Amino acid sequence: MKTKLGLFALAGLMALVATPSMAQFAKAQDAVKYRESVMTLMGSHFGRMAPVAKKEAPYDKDKIKENIGLLNILAALPWAAYGQGTQGGEARAEVWSDPDGFKQAQDKFQAELGKLTVAADAGDFDAFRVAFGEVGKSCKSCHDSYRKKK
Ligand code: HEC
Structure with missing residues (x-):
């Protein structure tokens, strides 16, 4: 009995630590909550x-x-939570009707974040300021096309 319970507990734990790329969200609402939290x-x-x-x-x-460093970790997470069937939240239908454009917006963001990381690692304040602005533009540009206006 005890071992059985242990196995169940282990399975539960494994479900909790599943990485996003293999995440199977039980409900669309779970995916929405996940990506909005990130x-x-x-x-x-x-x-x-x-x-x-x-x-x-x-x-x-x-x-x-x-x-x-934290931002780089977070930046890797939301995208796996935009799978088919997870329509909803504040995401526009274009996320699913224009997956290439949505992917391009992610890539642009990742590229700008990469430059921001280089500038921050170098401790170069002027480069940091420029790159910070460019990352902000890449957030906004994706939101303009793929996030519902409030
Ligand atoms: C490739 C597209 C994309 C990029 C890049 C992006 N976002 Fe978003 N963001 C979205 C979408 C789509 C939503 C709508 C939430 C959903 O999916 O339901 C959103 C929602 C949000 C929200 C609201 C969360 C909530 O509780 O509803 C915040 C805050 C946010 N984004 C911040 C950022 C910041 C800051 C950046 C850049 C550092 C960024 N986003 C980059 C697509 C993007």
Whole structure:
């Protein structure tokens, strides 16, 4: 009896740690919740650097680097939660009717984030500011086409 329970517990744990690429969301709503949660975290970790980019807060090289490290992890996560049948949330129908365009918007974002990472690693504040602006544009550009207006 005890071992059986242990196996069930293990299966439950494995379901919890399944990586996004093999995620099978039980319900469309689970996928929506997942990707919106990640977007919320991306918004937080991106937005908190804005005062630094605007020179309203001091540039702390290590803090910025750490934050961009987190952003890189988050940036890898949402896309697997836009599979077929997960229509809804604040995502427009174009996400599914124009998958190539949606993929291009992801690639553009990843490329700009890559440049931001290089600038932050180098501790180059001017390059950081420029790259920060470009990442912001890539977020906005995807939202303009694929996120519902409020
Ligand atoms: C390739 C497209 C794409 C990129 C790039 C992108 N987003 Fe989003 N974002 C979306 C879509 C689509 C939604 C609508 C949520 C959904 O899927 O239901 C969204 C929603 C959001 C939300 C609202 C979450 C909620 O609770 O509804 C925030 C905040 C957000 N994005 C922040 C960002 C930030 C910050 C960046 C850049 C650092 C970014 N996004 C980059 C597509 C994108």
